[in-house]
Amino acid sequence: MLKRLATGDWFTSRTSACGLFSVAYARVSPALKGELRNLFRSLCRDDTPMVRRAAASKLGEFAKVVEQDFLKDELMSMFNDLACDEQDSVRLLAVEACISIASLLNDESTKELIKPVMINLIEDKSWRVRYMVAEKFTDIQSAVGKDIAMAELVPAFTNLLKDNEAEVRAAAAAKVKDFCQALPAAGREKAILTHILPCVKELVSDPNQHVKTALASVVMGLAPTLGNDLTVEHLLPMYLTLLKDDTAEVRLNIISSLDKVNEVIGASQLSQSLLPAIVELAEDGKWRVRLAIVEYMPLLAAQLGQQFFDDKLLPLCMTWLTDHVYAIREAATGILKHLTEKFGADWAQKTVLPKVVALAKDTNYLHRMTCLFCFNTLAEVFGAEKTSKDILPTVLLMSDDNVPNVRFNVAKSLQKVGAVVDAKTLNAEVKPCLAKMCADSEFDVRYYAEEARQALRLG
Structure with a gap:
C-alpha cells in the first residue's frame, strides 16, 4: 500500500x-x-x-x-x-x-x-524561513551542541536580532533569555556582553511595537545570569526605558518581570531608580498596567520595608480603592490582606483602617461597597477583638444604607465578620442586624441576610 x-x-x-x-x-x-x-x-x-x-x-x-x-x-x-x-x-x-x-x-x-x-x-533569503529559524533557535542550539552553539550560533543569533523583518526580530527577541542561559558557562558572560546586549539595546527603541513587546517579556530574565553589578549597569537602563514606552503591552510585559529585578538589585537601587517610574505607572491610562502595578505592591513592600512603603506607596494603594475600574478596586482590597499579614494588624489598624472607614460615608455607593470588601479581607487577619472593635460598628451602621446593593453586601460582610467575632458579640450585635435585614423591602437583601443567618447558625 x-x-x-x-x-x-x-x-x-x-x-x-x-x-x-x-x-x-x-x-x-x-x-x-x-x-x-x-x-x-x-x-x-x-x-x-x-x-x-x-x-x-x-x-x-x-x-x-x-x-x-x-x-x-x-x-x-x-x-x-x-x-x-x-x-x-x-x-x-x-x-x-x-x-x-x-x-x-x-x-x-x-x-x-x-x-x-x-x-x-x-541566512536564508526568505524572511519566512528566517522567522522559522528564530522560532526554533533554542531547539537548534540544544541539538547541535555547545561548541557549535558558541562558535556559530552566537553570530547567527545577533544577525536575527538585527534582521530587516520585524517578525524575525520579534521571534528572536523572544528567545534572548533562553538562548543566553543555554550558552556554555565558560564564555557565556563575554558572549552576552560583547554580542547579544548591543543588539538588545537597539531593540529597546525598535520602531515595531511587537519587537519591543517580545523583548520586554524576557529581557530581565538575564538578570540572574549577569548578576547584580552588570544588571544595574546594562539591564536597568533598558528596563526604565521600556517602563516608559508608548505601547501599553510593552509596559505591561516589563512590569511582569519586576520580581526578577528585585532578586538581583538592592532596595536602595530599587527606590532610587525604579520607584519614580512605578509611581508614574500606578496612574497609567491603561487599567491593565495599573492592575499589574497593584499586584506587585506586596513584593515592593517586602523589598522596601514598612517605613518607606508608608511614605511613598501606601497613598497609591488608598487611591486604587476608589479607581473607576472594578478590577483595580478588587485587586487593591486583596493586597491589603497581604500587606496586613506582612506588617501586622496594628499597622493596618493605625494606617489603613481610618482611610477605609472614611469610604463608608463616601457619596459614591461603589466606594461604600469597596469599604465593605476591604472589611471582608481585613477581618480575616485582624482577629476577633480588633474586628469587633474597629470593623463591626461601621458594618452595622451601613445596614441602613439607601442603596440596596450596599445593604445586601452588608449582609455578605456580616457573614464574614460574624465568623470571626466571639459568640457574645455575634448574638448581641450581628444577629439583631441580620434579623432586621431579613425583613428588608428588597428581595436580594432578604436573600443574603437569610443566607448569612443560616451560615452563622443564627436561625
Missing part, C-alpha cells in the same frame, strides 16, 4: 505516503528498508511542491527510525535537497528536520556536515 501511495499519479496520494514511512520502516526486512529509503528520496525530489513539503515535514520522524549509517549517507543528502529547495515553504519545514537530524548525530565530525546547511537556513 505504501509503495502504491508513494508512486501514485495524484499528488495527494504521494503526500499521504510521507507520513507512513516512519511507521512502516521498522517493521520490514533490510531489502525493503533500502527500497523505502529510495522511495522517500524520490518524494523529497518530487515535481510537486506540496509533496516536497510533506516530505520535509516528515523527514525528522523518518530519521529517528533509520539506522545511523544510512542517516549520515542517505538522509543527509535528502535533507540537503530540501534545505536548498526553490520553494521557501519547503525550506522552512526543513528547519524542523535540521533539529531532528542534528540531535541524532552523535559525533562532532558528522555534526560538521549539518553546520553549513544550518547556517544557510539561518
